[in-house]
Amino acid sequence: MSNTIHDMGGMHGFGPVEPEPPGPVFHEAWEGRLWGMRQAVIRSGKLKLRPGENRGIIETMGNAAYLQTPYFERFLRSTIDRMVAHGLFTQAEIDARTAAIQADPAAPLPRTQDPEAAAAARASLANAPWPKPASGEPVFEAGQAVRARNLNWEGHNRLPRYVRGRTGIVERVNGWYVIEDDHAERLGRNPQPVYTVGFDGREIWGPDAEPNLRVYLELWEGYLEPAELGAEAAFGAETEPAAAPEANS
Amino acid sequence: MSNTIHDMGGMHGFGPVEPEPPGPVFHEAWEGRLWGMRQAVIRSGKLKLRPGENRGIIETMGNAAYLQTPYFERFLRSTIDRMVAHGLFTQAEIDARTAAIQADPAAPLPRTQDPEAAAAARASLANAPWPKPASGEPVFEAGQAVRARNLNWEGHNRLPRYVRGRTGIVERVNGWYVIEDDHAERLGRNPQPVYTVGFDGREIWGPDAEPNLRVYLELWEGYLEPAELGAEAAFGAETEPAAAPEANS
Amino acid sequence: MSNHHRPEPESYASMRARALEALLVEKGIITTDSIDAVVQAYEDDIGPRNGARVVARAWVDPQFKARLLADGRAAVAELGLASGQGAELLVVENTADTHNLIVCTLCSCYPAGLLGLPPKWYKDFAYRSRAVIEPRSVLSEFGTELPDQVQVRVWDSTAELRYMVLPERPAGTDGLSEDELVELVSRDSMIGVVKVPSPAGAA
Amino acid sequence: MSNHHRPEPESYASMRARALEALLVEKGIITTDSIDAVVQAYEDDIGPRNGARVVARAWVDPQFKARLLADGRAAVAELGLASGQGAELLVVENTADTHNLIVCTLCSCYPAGLLGLPPKWYKDFAYRSRAVIEPRSVLSEFGTELPDQVQVRVWDSTAELRYMVLPERPAGTDGLSEDELVELVSRDSMIGVVKVPSPAGAA
Numbered sequence: 001m002s003n004t005i006h007d008m009g010g011m012h013g014f015g016p017v018e019p020e021p022p023g024p025v026f027h028e029a030w031e032g033r034l035w036g037m038r039q040a041v042i043r044s045g046k047l048k049l050r051p052g053e054n055r056g057i058i059e060t061m062g063n064a065a066y067l068q069t070p071y072f073e074r075f076l077r078s079t080i081d082r083m084v085a086h087g088l089f090t091q092a093e094i095d096a097r098t099a100a101i102q103a104d105p106a107a108p109l110p111r112t113q114d115p116e117a118a119a120a121a122r123a124s125l126a127n128a129p130w131p132k133p134a135s136g137e138p139v140f141e142a143g144q145a146v147r148a149r150n151l152n153w154e155g156h157n158r159l160p161r162y163v164r165g166r167t168g169i170v171e172r173v174n175g176w177y178v179i180e181d182d183h184a185e186r187l188g189r190n191p192q193p194v195y196t197v198g199f200d201g202r203e204i205w206g207p208d209a210e211p212n213l214r215v216y217l218e219l220w221e222g223y224l225e226p227a228e229l230g231a232e233a234a235f236g237a238e239t240e241p242a243a244a245p246e247a248n249s
Numbered sequence: 250m251s252n253t254i255h256d257m258g259g260m261h262g263f264g265p266v267e268p269e270p271p272g273p274v275f276h277e278a279w280e281g282r283l284w285g286m287r288q289a290v291i292r293s294g295k296l297k298l299r300p301g302e303n304r305g306i307i308e309t310m311g312n313a314a315y316l317q318t319p320y321f322e323r324f325l326r327s328t329i330d331r332m333v334a335h336g337l338f339t340q341a342e343i344d345a346r347t348a349a350i351q352a353d354p355a356a357p358l359p360r361t362q363d364p365e366a367a368a369a370a371r372a373s374l375a376n377a378p379w380p381k382p383a384s385g386e387p388v389f390e391a392g393q394a395v396r397a398r399n400l401n402w403e404g405h406n407r408l409p410r411y412v413r414g415r416t417g418i419v420e421r422v423n424g425w426y427v428i429e430d431d432h433a434e435r436l437g438r439n440p441q442p443v444y445t446v447g448f449d450g451r452e453i454w455g456p457d458a459e460p461n462l463r464v465y466l467e468l469w470e471g472y473l474e475p476a477e478l479g480a481e482a483a484f485g486a487e488t489e490p491a492a493a494p495e496a497n498s
Numbered sequence: 499m500s501n502h503h504r505p506e507p508e509s510y511a512s513m514r515a516r517a518l519e520a521l522l523v524e525k526g527i528i529t530t531d532s533i534d535a536v537v538q539a540y541e542d543d544i545g546p547r548n549g550a551r552v553v554a555r556a557w558v559d560p561q562f563k564a565r566l567l568a569d570g571r572a573a574v575a576e577l578g579l580a581s582g583q584g585a586e587l588l589v590v591e592n593t594a595d596t597h598n599l600i601v602c603t604l605c606s607c608y609p610a611g612l613l614g615l616p617p618k619w620y621k622d623f624a625y626r627s628r629a630v631i632e633p634r635s636v637l638s639e640f641g642t643e644l645p646d647q648v649q650v651r652v653w654d655s656t657a658e659l660r661y662m663v664l665p666e667r668p669a670g671t672d673g674l675s676e677d678e679l680v681e682l683v684s685r686d687s688m689i690g691v692v693k694v695p696s697p698a699g700a701a
Numbered sequence: 702m703s704n705h706h707r708p709e710p711e712s713y714a715s716m717r718a719r720a721l722e723a724l725l726v727e728k729g730i731i732t733t734d735s736i737d738a739v740v741q742a743y744e745d746d747i748g749p750r751n752g753a754r755v756v757a758r759a760w761v762d763p764q765f766k767a768r769l770l771a772d773g774r775a776a777v778a779e780l781g782l783a784s785g786q787g788a789e790l791l792v793v794e795n796t797a798d799t800h801n802l803i804v805c806t807l808c809s810c811y812p813a814g815l816l817g818l819p820p821k822w823y824k825d826f827a828y829r830s831r832a833v834i835e836p837r838s839v840l841s842e843f844g845t846e847l848p849d850q851v852q853v854r855v856w857d858s859t860a861e862l863r864y865m866v867l868p869e870r871p872a873g874t875d876g877l878s879e880d881e882l883v884e885l886v887s888r889d890s891m892i893g894v895v896k897v898p899s900p901a902g903a904a
Contacts, residue, residue, distance in 0.1 A: 004262030009806030150455030206399030258603030
């Protein structure tokens with residue numbers, strides 16, 4: 001869902017960042033098991049989520065619930081929700097199984113083996129999805145000024161509030177991807193090119209932006225429209241002491 | 250604090266509105282007592298809050314806490330916080346008194362009388378504060394196009410996120426008021442005129458705005474800059490079936 | 499307060515509020531009868547009937563209505579009323595072409611002197627967040643369906659003004675007295691989430 | 702899992718997750734050893750040491766570095782690595798003039814194949830909300846102070862790319878081998894919240 005609390009870039013009121021020294025990968029054992037079973041089920045091909053589906057569910061849990069629920073608990077909730085929705089088991093089954101464990105927490109869980117499947121699950125972790133094949137020419141090119149559209153429909157999208165209506169420069173034309181938006185059919189071809197677009201800090205945050213800041217986002221073509229670059233959005237304006245060239249990144 | 254969760258205009262994810270039939274003014278007795286003592290203390294002159302001070306405290310309670318805390322509990326918390334800050338009593342005193350009541354909830358509270366003060370408190374409820382005297386000419390006039398500035402500093406302000414950077418039309422020049430912004434010293438004269446500014450729904454929400462919508466806000470002069478009215482912001486554009494004239498409101 | 503019935507265990511907030519009252523009274527900062535006076539005023543006197551009186555007068559007296567739309571504060575003072583919170587009062591008129599709605603997205607500003615204290619939903623997050631982006635959808639949840647050609651005007655109380663909606667006078671009320679008209683006008687119609695319905699039995 | 706020590710009472714989330722595992726296994730959807738294999742991979746193999754190997758190679762091999770900046774995915778594959786999540790890998794280079802920082806404001810996208818699973822703070826609301834509006838302030842909380850003339854570039858992972866920061870090679874490391882360099886490179890330096898410090902004792 002767009003405009004919900006998950007879209008929190010630029011908000012105040014969440015307190016300081018709390019760095020932590022390197023420690024265990026999973027703070028609690030169940031977090032690791034959840035991560036593992038989620039990956040194993042997906043790699044097995046028995047749960048095919050459409051793009052953005054999992055995120056969409058997390059975003060519709062309600063703003064207060066989102067803020068109250070730790071990351072792995074949101075992940076647990078959305079995992080069960082999607083598995084029920086895709087028919088892997090029913091809500092009644094998971095509720096009953098939970099009740100049984102609450103009634104006898106010490107009872108051992110089943111253990112099963114399939115070394116071949118386990119090896120495949122392990123091996124598949126390195127296989128990231130490739131971009132979709134291009135199906136035409138990208139509309140925009142590197143160096144071009146573009147404006148992020150001001151879209152406020154409900155439903156999952158990947159266009160943060162903080163960049164809507166802002167003008168930036170295409171930094172990089174990336175691959176073609178299915179657009180993860182519940183209104184994708186209104187945003188042109190699918191898949192479509194994803195652009196990395198750089199925005200000057202003052203264009204996004206106004207005169208109080210931190211000095212010498214650029215923020216880069218990946219934006220699907222349908223989120224963009226051609227623009228003229230205004231004074232505030234101009235990169236390397238003279239008020240910046242030593243604007244670095246764009247070449248290296 | 251700006252950019253915190255209290256600035257929720259245009260967010261999704263809070264569910265449906267839940268209308269209620271007319272019922273008791275105060276759902277719980279303590280809400281009424283709190284409301285009454287707050288008014289009585291302020292009307293007595295013994296608690297002088299600067300503009301926005303109370304709201305600023307509620308806004309800094311943290312985003313998760315804000316969403317979890319019902320209205321009157323936020324109000325209770327901020328009231329105690331401000332009374333402690335202004336020296337009416339200490340944090341230790343209120344904590345100790347609460348503990349005493351928790352230990353013996355049935356113990357009667359003191360009752361005191363001052364009919365003259367009570368009558369004054371009652372009478373003062375009708376005395377709203379007047380605007381401050383004008384100290385110059387307003388910069389903008391009715392009918393003029395203005396843009397809400399894109400201000401993102403921390404600290405209390407009264408410029409909602411959803412309108413920043415948007416262009417509208419001055420509908421009405423109101424009185425002069427002290428600007429309720431922690432950065433007021435950077436926003437020009439104080440007090441300053443407050444303008445009612447009308448924005449077309451599409452200017453704020455883009456192409457998916459509900460049809461034939463105008464949103465009006467009261468904005469202090471320092472929140473505004475002169476603007477040209479673009480096509481999207483133009484009132485009464487031909488895509489609206491029957492745009493009403495501006496005259497009546 | 500002390501001999502008040504409490505069928506459920508008292509909440510922490512209630513005990514904390516009573517501690518606050520005890521402290522303010524024991525220190526002599528205020529007296530309990532001042533609190534009583536304010537509570538009683540909001541429970542008995544300061545409520546939507548005040549606003550309804552203003553609306554009914556505007557319906558029957560075109561000169562008053564003109565003054566009300568031009569300077570709300572001065573006009574309601576003629577009836578011995580005040581907006582109560584906020585310095586200026588802007589009365590916005592619903593017509594066949596225009597529907598007005600008031601909200602406070604940042605907190606809970608409300609014309610308390612005319613409408614009393616706001617209902618819970620007015621202060622809740624759903625109304626505050628949605629009234630400015632999808633007012634027609636919100637109105638629909640209150641049973642108010644507006645055709646697209648009616649302009650919706652939403653007034654977000656971000657500063658020191660307060661707003662009250664002057665609803666349309668319903669059909670079938672020509673024969674009613676001002677006092678009878680007062681009875682028709684609900685709180686919600688002056689916030690703008692509903693219209694004033696025609697009286698039962700009217701054509 | 703079943704004979705695991707639990708000094709504190711088990712949380713509801715833990716019991717719910719175990720119920721999920723039991724259900725998936727009992728229904729034959731997956732086997733427990735598949736879960737074990739994934740957990741073990743992230744605990745033992747897939748961690749920031751992968752990214753550190755990439756960084757050290759780029760420091761010692763200018764041709765590799767050029768390939769890495771041009772096509773991250775292809776270059777890390779030379780070392781038998783993958784970004785693991787997301788289709789493309791963009792490696793962004795810190796220099797004397799430029800400091801890069803990665804974030805995912807909408808959720809928690811992260812180059813897991815190179816850095817393992819993200820630290821808790823990376824997924825927390827404070828980092829997600831603040832990294833794009835006040836990155837210098839966030840960096841300062843990690844002890845990283847940057848002069849104004851250094852440009853801060855924040856990369857918000859909103860789609861299918863993943864980012865890794867190539868930190869600056871610190872002074873005093875000319876005599877170190879590639880393996881010794883790997884030991885210097887921390888997870889946080891590849892997210893961009895800290896620099897790689899010179900080794901203890903180096904000038």
